[in-house]
Amino acid sequence: MKHLSDDDIAQELEKLGQAFKPSSIQKEKIRRSIFVLIHPKKVFRTNTFLPTFISLIVLLVVGIGLYVTIDGSDTTNVTASWDGMLLEQSSQTSATRFALKFNGTSLTIEDDFLGSNFMSDKADREAYMRGYKIKKPLLTPGIYENYTITQRGDTYTLKVNGKTGFTYNFKILGPRILVGEDGVEYSTRIYLDTLEAITDDITPEHLEIAPQSEHTFLIEWELDSMDRGNHDFESHGHGQLVVSTDFDELQRGHVVYYHMPSSVIAKNSAVPEMYIGRVVGLPGETVEIKGGQVYIDGKKLDTFYGKATMNGLGEEEYFDSVPKSRIGDEQSTREYFNMDMAAVAVKENTVFILVDQWWRGYDSREYGPLPIGEIEGIITGLAE
Secondary structure: OOOOOHHHHHHHHHHHHHOOOOOHHHHHHHHHHHHOOOOOOOOOOHHHHHHHHHHHHHHHHHHHHHHHHHHHOOOEEOHHHHOOOEEEEOOOOEOOOEEEEEEOOEEEEEEOOOHHHHOOOHHHHHHHHOOOOEOOOOOOOEEEEOEEEEEEOOEEEEEEOOOOOEEEEEEEEEOOEEEEOOOOEEEOOOOOOOOOEEOOOOOOOOOOEOOOOOOEEEEOOOOOOOOOOOOOOOHHHHOOEEEEOOOOOOOOOOEEEEEOOHHHHHHOOOOOOEEEEEEEEOOOOEEEEEOOEEEEOOEEEOOOOOEOOEOOEOHHHHHHHOOHHHHOOHHHHHHHHOOOEEEEEOOOOEEEEEOOOHHHOOOHHHHOOEEHHHEEEEEEEEOO
C-alpha cells in the first residue's frame, strides 16, 4: 500500500471536490431562492369584511340615538307657564324697544322704538345706527301663532311654527332678566319658575288677640325685624306678645321665641339673648334662596314670608310706592330684594328660621339651623 503524504491527501481531496462544486448558474438560482421575496397577489374577500362593516354601522347608529336621547332628556316643555308673560327689552344696545306678549297660543312682538324713524336722510340714519352695539336684532315684529317654549338648564327656546316660523334662545342672566341669543336683554315682572310650589293658607299675615293660660307668658318686643308695614310684633304699637309653651310639633309659619346662639352675640353684644323669628324650614328639608325667593327642596315657597320684603312690600311694589328720595342707594336695595343663599340642609331636631324683614334682623342665614331645644315657645298673638 502506498503511503500518501499530507500534501498528497490535500491534492486528492481538491480533485474530488471539483466534481461537487456548483456552477455560476446554480449559485444564482440558490441566491434567488433564499433572498428574493415572492409577493402574493392580494385578494379582497367580501365575505370576511362585510360583517365588520355592518357592525360598525350598527354601533354608529346606536351611538347617535343614545346621544340624542341623553341630550334631550333634560328638556322640558314650559309653554303653559308662559301664558300671560310679558317680556320687555331692558337693554339699550340696539335701535329697538321690543315687547313680547304671550297670550294663549299667540305671540305678539312689538317694537316701540321711534329714534331713527324721524331721520329722512339715509346717511344720518346710518350714522345714528353706528352708535348701537347690536346692528341687526333677530326678532321681527308681528303676530305669531302656535309657539312653544322649552327649557333646558338656564336656557329657554322659543319656537314658532309655520311659514314665518323661527327659533330664538333666551338665557337666564339674573332674577327676572333674560338675554337673547343676539345679545338683547329682556326683563319680566314675574319669576320664570316651572317648579311645584309650597303654599301656606293657615298662617295669618298679621297677629290677632290670643287667649292666655297657665301654659303662656307675655314678652315685650321692640325690634322691627318682623315688620310687615304695620309695626307688626312691636309692643310699643300693639302691646305684649303671648308666648305659648304648649306645643308638640313645630310647623312652617310658626313664629318662635328662642335663645339667640352665642356666636351671634359674640359678634354684636347689642343683639338680645332672646329673639323671635319664623320657622321656614323643617327637619330633613333643604332651604335655599335664589333671587330673593325661598325654595324648600327645590320648590318655591309661595307665601307672604317666602321672599325678600321691606315693610311687607316686594321689589316692584316698593319702588312703585316709595318716593325715590327715601330709597337711598337703589342698587344695593335691589341687590337685597334679589339676594342669594346657598342651599342649607336642615338636620334632625333643628329648624331653619327667618325674620320677616330680612335686612333688619338675625336668623339662620347668620347662624344656620336652630336646635329645637333652644326654643322656649310659640308666639300665638297679642295680649288683650
